[in-house]
Amino acid sequence: MRQPLVAGNWKMNGSRASVATLLDGLKAGVGEVRNAEMAVCPPFIYIPQVQEALRGTAISWGGQDVSTEASGAFTGEISAAMLLDFGCTYAIVGHSERRTLHGESDELVAKKFAVARAAGLKPILCIGETLEEREQGITEQVCARQLDAVIELEGVAALADGVIAYEPVWAIGTGKVASPEQAQDVHAFIRGRVAALDNAVAEGLRILYGGSMKPGNAAELLAKPDIDGGLIGGASLKAEDFLGIGLAAN
Numbered sequence: 001m002r003q004p005l006v007a008g009n010w011k012m013n014g015s016r017a018s019v020a021t022l023l024d025g026l027k028a029g030v031g032e033v034r035n036a037e038m039a040v041c042p043p044f045i046y047i048p049q050v051q052e053a054l055r056g057t058a059i060s061w062g063g064q065d066v067s068t069e070a071s072g073a074f075t076g077e078i079s080a081a082m083l084l085d086f087g088c089t090y091a092i093v094g095h096s097e098r099r100t101l102h103g104e105s106d107e108l109v110a111k112k113f114a115v116a117r118a119a120g121l122k123p124i125l126c127i128g129e130t131l132e133e134r135e136q137g138i139t140e141q142v143c144a145r146q147l148d149a150v151i152e153l154e155g156v157a158a159l160a161d162g163v164i165a166y167e168p169v170w171a172i173g174t175g176k177v178a179s180p181e182q183a184q185d186v187h188a189f190i191r192g193r194v195a196a197l198d199n200a201v202a203e204g205l206r207i208l209y210g211g212s213m214k215p216g217n218a219a220e221l222l223a224k225p226d227i228d229g230g231l232i233g234g235a236s237l238k239a240e241d242f243l244g245i246g247l248a249a250n
């Protein structure tokens with residue numbers, strides 16, 4: 001049985017005060033979430049505050065990105081060891097905003113996956129097609145290419161240490177959620193591609209859906225057999241909404 005994971009990507013949002021309020025709300029309500037593992041990925045600068053508040057609770061935390069480098073002259077970068085130093089469990093790699101706005105290639109993302117994994121973090125690998133690619137009918141090719149970059153670098157067994165988030169770019173932050181059937185089709189494709197190489201890894205692999213998931217649409221997405229949780233942007237910024245998605249996994 002794969003335990004659902006509901007992970008919040010706070011992106012570049014928050015202040016010390018709003019983070020404190022959000023964390024208080026999460027701590028107060030997480031006891032109701034029985035089925036899903038909950039995690040938050042704050043901006044790097046708030047990770048110490050999150051660690052302080054969430055230590056000893058059922059909620060884990062992670063970074064929104066990680067450097068491919070270990071240390072040294074890499075201005076602005078944060079290493080895997082630094083994330084571990086502040087108790088992180090997860091590191092998101094290859095979010096579409098990093099791929100698009102920062103020009104991250106499949107190869108760079110695969111290297112980030114490898115570095116995070118080698119350090120003992122669980123990488124959350126984001127993959128997904130743009131609207132144009134969906135309209136061209138190449139959704140599966142795009143997802144396969146992004147996934148294969150990791151498999152080629154690390155081997156399929158490496159996926160056992162990570163999580164995949166299928167995030168159609170056209171659904172991220174747009175309010176346009178993929179239908180449960182659309183999402184399930186791609187999730188089944190991803191699992192099938194992994195299963196062709198290693199069935200046990202595929203069976204254990206958590207594949208999250210991301211893209212305008214909210215308490216109101218989460219239950220029907222999470223009911224699909226290959227959807228094992230969510231990567232949540234906007235709705236992770238309000239405790240009630242984020243917990244509502246965790247409750248939908250009950």
Ligand code: PEP
Nearest residue numbers: 172173210211212233234
């Ligand atoms: C995301 O940024 O990963 C995401 C899924 O955002 P949203 O939930 O706001 O669409």
